[in-house]
Amino acid sequence: MIKSTLRHKFRIAVIGGAVADQEALAAAYRIGQLIAEKGGILICGGLGGVMEAASRGAKEKGGLTVGILPGASHKEANPYIDLPLATALGHTRNSLVALNADVIIAVDGRYGTLSEIALGKIYGKPVIGWHTWEIPGVEIAQTPEEAVELAWSKLK
Secondary structure (H helix, E strand, O other): OOOHHHHHOOEEEEEEOOOOOHHHHHHHHHHHHHHHHOOOEEEEOOOOOHHHHHHHHHHHOOOEEEEEEOOOOHHHOOOOOOEEEEOOOHHHHHHHHHHOOOEEEEEOOOHHHHHHHHHHHHOOOOEEEEOOOOOOOEEEOOOHHHHHHHHHHOOO
16 A cells, blocks of 8 residues: 555656667756655656656665556566556557646657647646757756756745
8 A cells, every 4th residue: 555645745757758868868867866855756658768767866766656658568667667557558648647747857858758748738737848849838957956946846
């Protein structure tokens, strides 16, 4: 049974590509660490790339990670996901990632990330971006630390 105190923790989605360069992976890893250090729950798509790097950072700092997976098996989750949620929805699962976050941090990414940004805005979620799509409604951060601080400022 999940403790009821988890209901009151902030849920931060980290979104980004399954394929990313080393700079983006390092930023995602640091963002994951910072989310865990602040006591947040990390939500992501549960696969590789940015999602895995952020999850690894959070896990190494004792954080809780949730992966909302595109496939029908919870076994496809990266090894740093505590709670893998299989959806069998493919890219449609991006809606669930955005919907279940209090705030979203976009790291790099392509069209899947763009769809999550758009869905986040549709659901009224604050979106912070690091080296991602520069579009209206996305606050741009220059560093992973700034991204997490901006995200946290939206939660107070």
